[in-house]
Amino acid sequence: MKIFGIIDISTIDYPKKCSAVVFMSGCNMKCGYCHNYEHMLENTHEMTPEEVFNSIDLMFAEAIVISGGEPTLQPKALKELCIIAKRKGFPVKLDTNGTNIEIIKDLIDNKLIDYIALDVKCAFDKYKKITNYDGEKIKKNMLELINYCKKNNVFIECRTTFVPNVMDEKDIIEIAKSVKNCDLYTIQQFDNEHAWKDEYKKIREPTTNELVELGKISTQYLKNSDVVVKSKDEMINIAE
Protein backbone atom coordinates (compact mmCIF):
# COMPACT_ATOMS: atom_id res chain seq x y z
CA MET A 1 0.00 0.00 0.00
CA LYS A 2 1.07 3.59 -0.57
CA ILE A 3 1.29 5.75 2.53
CA PHE A 4 2.84 9.13 3.31
CA GLY A 5 3.03 8.99 7.07
CA ILE A 6 2.18 7.48 10.44
CA ILE A 7 1.52 9.33 13.70
CA ASP A 8 1.98 7.06 16.73
CA ILE A 9 0.11 9.26 19.22
CA SER A 10 -2.75 11.62 18.49
CA THR A 11 -5.24 12.95 21.01
CA ILE A 12 -7.42 14.77 18.46
CA ASP A 13 -8.25 12.19 15.78
CA TYR A 14 -10.47 9.73 17.70
CA PRO A 15 -12.89 11.17 20.28
CA LYS A 16 -11.97 10.32 23.87
CA LYS A 17 -9.22 7.91 22.76
CA CYS A 18 -5.54 8.20 22.10
CA SER A 19 -5.06 6.98 18.52
CA ALA A 20 -2.41 6.13 15.94
CA VAL A 21 -3.02 7.62 12.48
CA VAL A 22 -2.03 6.13 9.11
CA PHE A 23 -2.06 8.48 6.09
CA MET A 24 -2.80 6.66 2.84
CA SER A 25 -1.70 8.23 -0.45
CA GLY A 26 -3.67 9.28 -3.50
CA CYS A 27 -6.73 11.46 -3.81
CA ASN A 28 -9.54 11.88 -6.34
CA MET A 29 -10.32 15.42 -5.16
CA LYS A 30 -8.23 18.52 -5.54
CA CYS A 31 -9.19 20.70 -2.57
CA GLY A 32 -6.91 23.73 -2.86
CA TYR A 33 -6.98 24.19 0.93
CA CYS A 34 -5.72 20.64 1.68
CA HIS A 35 -3.02 20.64 4.34
CA ASN A 36 -1.84 17.13 3.42
CA TYR A 37 -1.61 17.31 -0.36
CA GLU A 38 1.94 18.60 -0.73
CA HIS A 39 3.27 16.25 1.93
CA MET A 40 1.54 13.37 0.10
CA LEU A 41 3.14 14.31 -3.23
CA GLU A 42 6.61 14.48 -1.68
CA ASN A 43 6.69 11.63 0.83
CA THR A 44 4.75 8.67 -0.52
CA HIS A 45 6.27 5.23 -0.12
CA GLU A 46 5.19 1.61 -0.55
CA MET A 47 4.71 -0.88 2.34
CA THR A 48 2.47 -3.88 2.97
CA PRO A 49 -0.47 -3.35 5.38
CA GLU A 50 1.28 -5.72 7.78
CA GLU A 51 4.50 -3.68 7.62
CA VAL A 52 2.50 -0.50 8.20
CA PHE A 53 0.76 -1.94 11.25
CA ASN A 54 3.98 -3.42 12.66
CA SER A 55 5.79 -0.11 12.31
CA ILE A 56 3.27 1.74 14.51
CA ASP A 57 4.47 2.29 18.08
CA LEU A 58 1.37 0.99 19.87
CA MET A 59 2.49 1.88 23.38
CA PHE A 60 -0.31 4.46 23.86
CA ALA A 61 -2.76 3.85 21.01
CA GLU A 62 -6.30 2.80 21.93
CA ALA A 63 -7.65 3.16 18.38
CA ILE A 64 -6.44 3.25 14.76
CA VAL A 65 -7.41 6.13 12.46
CA ILE A 66 -7.01 5.73 8.70
CA SER A 67 -6.76 9.04 6.85
CA GLY A 68 -5.03 10.43 3.79
CA GLY A 69 -5.33 11.34 0.98
CA GLU A 70 -8.41 9.29 0.27
CA PRO A 71 -8.03 5.79 1.78
CA THR A 72 -10.83 4.25 -0.31
CA LEU A 73 -8.69 4.59 -3.45
CA GLN A 74 -6.66 1.59 -2.23
CA PRO A 75 -9.56 -0.72 -1.26
CA LYS A 76 -7.61 -3.97 -0.86
CA ALA A 77 -4.91 -2.43 1.32
CA LEU A 78 -7.50 -0.48 3.32
CA LYS A 79 -9.48 -3.64 4.06
CA GLU A 80 -6.34 -5.58 5.01
CA LEU A 81 -5.23 -2.85 7.39
CA CYS A 82 -8.70 -2.77 9.00
CA ILE A 83 -8.66 -6.58 9.37
CA ILE A 84 -5.26 -6.47 11.11
CA ALA A 85 -6.32 -3.63 13.42
CA LYS A 86 -9.62 -5.29 14.36
CA ARG A 87 -7.90 -8.65 14.90
CA LYS A 88 -5.61 -6.90 17.41
CA GLY A 89 -8.69 -5.46 19.15
CA PHE A 90 -8.52 -1.80 18.06
CA PRO A 91 -11.55 0.33 17.16
CA VAL A 92 -11.05 1.73 13.64
CA LYS A 93 -11.97 5.17 12.33
CA LEU A 94 -11.94 6.11 8.65
CA ASP A 95 -11.59 9.66 7.29
CA THR A 96 -13.20 9.95 3.86
CA ASN A 97 -14.43 12.40 1.25
CA GLY A 98 -17.44 10.17 0.51
CA THR A 99 -16.70 9.38 -3.13
CA ASN A 100 -16.43 5.57 -2.82
CA ILE A 101 -19.26 4.46 -0.60
CA GLU A 102 -19.42 0.87 -1.90
CA ILE A 103 -15.93 0.29 -0.46
CA ILE A 104 -17.06 1.71 2.89
CA LYS A 105 -20.30 -0.29 2.89
CA ASP A 106 -18.24 -3.46 2.42
CA LEU A 107 -16.10 -2.53 5.47
CA ILE A 108 -19.28 -1.95 7.46
CA ASP A 109 -20.81 -5.26 6.30
CA ASN A 110 -17.67 -7.05 7.50
CA LYS A 111 -17.70 -5.21 10.86
CA LEU A 112 -14.29 -3.70 10.16
CA ILE A 113 -15.11 -0.12 11.00
CA ASP A 114 -16.47 1.66 14.10
CA TYR A 115 -16.39 5.33 13.19
CA ILE A 116 -16.59 7.30 9.95
CA ALA A 117 -15.65 10.96 9.59
CA LEU A 118 -17.21 12.14 6.34
CA ASP A 119 -16.10 15.51 4.95
CA VAL A 120 -18.90 17.62 3.54
CA LYS A 121 -16.80 20.26 1.89
CA CYS A 122 -19.24 23.02 0.88
CA ALA A 123 -22.65 23.67 -0.67
CA PHE A 124 -23.13 21.02 -3.35
CA ASP A 125 -23.28 23.44 -6.28
CA LYS A 126 -19.77 24.64 -5.32
CA TYR A 127 -18.19 21.18 -5.20
CA LYS A 128 -16.90 21.26 -8.77
CA LYS A 129 -15.10 24.54 -8.18
CA ILE A 130 -13.62 23.69 -4.77
CA THR A 131 -12.86 19.95 -5.12
CA ASN A 132 -13.10 19.26 -8.87
CA TYR A 133 -15.77 16.62 -8.09
CA ASP A 134 -19.45 16.51 -9.05
CA GLY A 135 -21.64 17.85 -6.21
CA GLU A 136 -24.93 16.12 -7.01
CA LYS A 137 -23.25 12.72 -7.17
CA ILE A 138 -21.54 13.32 -3.84
CA LYS A 139 -24.77 14.46 -2.16
CA LYS A 140 -26.52 11.23 -3.14
CA ASN A 141 -23.54 9.20 -1.85
CA MET A 142 -23.43 11.03 1.46
CA LEU A 143 -27.11 10.63 2.27
CA GLU A 144 -26.87 6.92 1.44
CA LEU A 145 -23.77 6.50 3.62
CA ILE A 146 -25.31 8.32 6.60
CA ASN A 147 -28.39 6.07 6.44
CA TYR A 148 -26.23 2.97 6.06
CA CYS A 149 -24.18 3.90 9.14
CA LYS A 150 -27.30 4.57 11.20
CA LYS A 151 -28.80 1.23 10.19
CA ASN A 152 -25.59 -0.63 11.10
CA ASN A 153 -24.71 1.21 14.32
CA VAL A 154 -21.54 2.77 12.95
CA PHE A 155 -20.88 6.24 14.37
CA ILE A 156 -21.06 8.84 11.61
CA GLU A 157 -19.53 12.28 11.97
CA CYS A 158 -19.93 14.82 9.19
CA ARG A 159 -17.44 17.66 9.13
CA THR A 160 -16.68 20.83 7.26
CA THR A 161 -13.41 22.75 7.20
CA PHE A 162 -14.64 26.34 7.06
CA VAL A 163 -12.62 28.44 4.61
CA PRO A 164 -13.66 32.13 4.59
CA ASN A 165 -14.21 33.82 1.17
CA VAL A 166 -14.92 30.53 -0.60
CA MET A 167 -17.78 29.60 1.75
CA ASP A 168 -20.20 31.35 4.08
CA GLU A 169 -23.20 30.85 6.35
CA LYS A 170 -25.35 29.66 3.42
CA ASP A 171 -23.00 26.71 2.84
CA ILE A 172 -23.28 25.67 6.49
CA ILE A 173 -27.09 25.90 6.39
CA GLU A 174 -27.30 23.78 3.23
CA ILE A 175 -24.88 21.20 4.66
CA ALA A 176 -26.67 21.07 8.04
CA LYS A 177 -30.04 20.54 6.33
CA SER A 178 -28.56 17.72 4.22
CA VAL A 179 -26.71 15.78 6.94
CA LYS A 180 -29.41 16.11 9.59
CA ASN A 181 -29.33 12.40 10.50
CA CYS A 182 -25.62 12.19 11.35
CA ASP A 183 -24.47 11.57 14.94
CA LEU A 184 -22.12 14.54 15.09
CA TYR A 185 -21.50 17.62 12.93
CA THR A 186 -18.11 19.32 13.31
CA ILE A 187 -17.01 22.68 11.92
CA GLN A 188 -13.20 22.84 11.69
CA GLN A 189 -10.93 25.86 11.57
CA PHE A 190 -9.09 26.27 8.26
CA ASP A 191 -5.28 26.31 8.65
CA ASN A 192 -3.91 28.58 5.90
CA GLU A 193 -0.22 28.01 6.55
CA HIS A 194 -0.19 24.46 5.17
CA ALA A 195 -2.76 24.93 2.41
CA TRP A 196 -1.76 23.30 -0.87
CA LYS A 197 -2.55 26.09 -3.35
CA ASP A 198 -1.09 29.57 -3.01
CA GLU A 199 -4.43 31.35 -3.40
CA TYR A 200 -5.63 29.52 -0.26
CA LYS A 201 -2.50 30.42 1.73
CA LYS A 202 -3.60 34.06 1.33
CA ILE A 203 -7.08 33.47 2.78
CA ARG A 204 -7.44 34.47 6.45
CA GLU A 205 -8.21 31.81 9.07
CA PRO A 206 -11.71 32.07 10.60
CA THR A 207 -11.86 33.12 14.26
CA THR A 208 -13.16 30.74 16.91
CA ASN A 209 -16.09 33.12 17.56
CA GLU A 210 -17.05 33.02 13.90
CA LEU A 211 -17.04 29.22 13.97
CA VAL A 212 -19.11 29.16 17.16
CA GLU A 213 -21.72 31.44 15.52
CA LEU A 214 -21.84 29.09 12.51
CA GLY A 215 -22.12 26.14 14.88
CA LYS A 216 -25.10 27.77 16.61
CA ILE A 217 -26.81 28.40 13.26
CA SER A 218 -26.28 24.77 12.24
CA THR A 219 -27.99 23.46 15.41
CA GLN A 220 -31.32 24.85 14.12
CA TYR A 221 -31.23 22.17 11.40
CA LEU A 222 -29.52 19.39 13.35
CA LYS A 223 -32.05 18.45 16.01
CA ASN A 224 -30.74 14.84 16.27
CA SER A 225 -26.99 15.53 16.13
CA ASP A 226 -24.37 16.95 18.44
CA VAL A 227 -22.50 19.96 17.07
CA VAL A 228 -18.85 20.71 17.81
CA VAL A 229 -16.44 23.44 16.74
CA LYS A 230 -12.75 22.58 16.48
CA SER A 231 -10.15 25.33 16.37
CA LYS A 232 -6.39 24.91 16.65
CA ASP A 233 -6.48 25.35 20.41
CA GLU A 234 -9.85 24.13 21.57
CA MET A 235 -12.89 22.01 20.96
CA ILE A 236 -16.24 23.58 21.84
CA ASN A 237 -19.56 21.77 22.21
CA ILE A 238 -22.38 23.88 20.86
CA ALA A 239 -25.58 23.54 22.84
CA GLU A 240 -28.81 24.31 21.03
Ligand SMILES: C[S@@+](CC[C@H](N)C(=O)[O-])C[C@H]1O[C@@H](n2cnc3c(N)ncnc32)[C@H](O)[C@@H]1O
Ligand atom coordinates in the same frame (compact mmCIF):
# COMPACT_ATOMS: atom_id res chain seq x y z
C1 LIG B 1 -6.74 15.74 4.63
S1 LIG B 1 -8.36 15.06 4.81
C2 LIG B 1 -8.12 13.34 4.46
C3 LIG B 1 -9.40 12.53 4.48
C4 LIG B 1 -10.36 12.77 3.31
N1 LIG B 1 -9.70 12.85 2.07
C5 LIG B 1 -11.21 13.99 3.56
O1 LIG B 1 -11.15 14.94 2.79
O2 LIG B 1 -11.95 13.98 4.55
C6 LIG B 1 -8.56 15.01 6.60
C7 LIG B 1 -9.22 16.25 7.20
O3 LIG B 1 -8.34 17.36 7.05
C8 LIG B 1 -9.14 18.51 6.78
N2 LIG B 1 -8.31 19.56 6.19
C9 LIG B 1 -7.74 19.55 4.98
N3 LIG B 1 -7.05 20.70 4.78
C10 LIG B 1 -7.20 21.46 5.88
C11 LIG B 1 -6.73 22.74 6.27
N4 LIG B 1 -5.97 23.49 5.49
N5 LIG B 1 -7.08 23.20 7.50
C12 LIG B 1 -7.84 22.44 8.34
N6 LIG B 1 -8.31 21.21 8.02
C13 LIG B 1 -8.00 20.73 6.80
C14 LIG B 1 -10.19 17.95 5.83
O4 LIG B 1 -11.29 18.85 5.69
C15 LIG B 1 -10.53 16.65 6.53
O5 LIG B 1 -11.51 16.87 7.54
Ligand code: SF4
Ligand atom coordinates in the same frame (compact mmCIF):
# COMPACT_ATOMS: atom_id res chain seq x y z
S1 SF4 C 1 -8.94 17.41 1.88
FE1 SF4 C 1 -9.20 15.19 1.57
S2 SF4 C 1 -10.35 15.11 -0.36
FE2 SF4 C 1 -9.50 17.12 -0.30
S3 SF4 C 1 -7.56 16.96 -1.45
FE3 SF4 C 1 -7.11 16.69 0.76
S4 SF4 C 1 -7.11 14.53 1.05
FE4 SF4 C 1 -8.18 14.90 -0.88
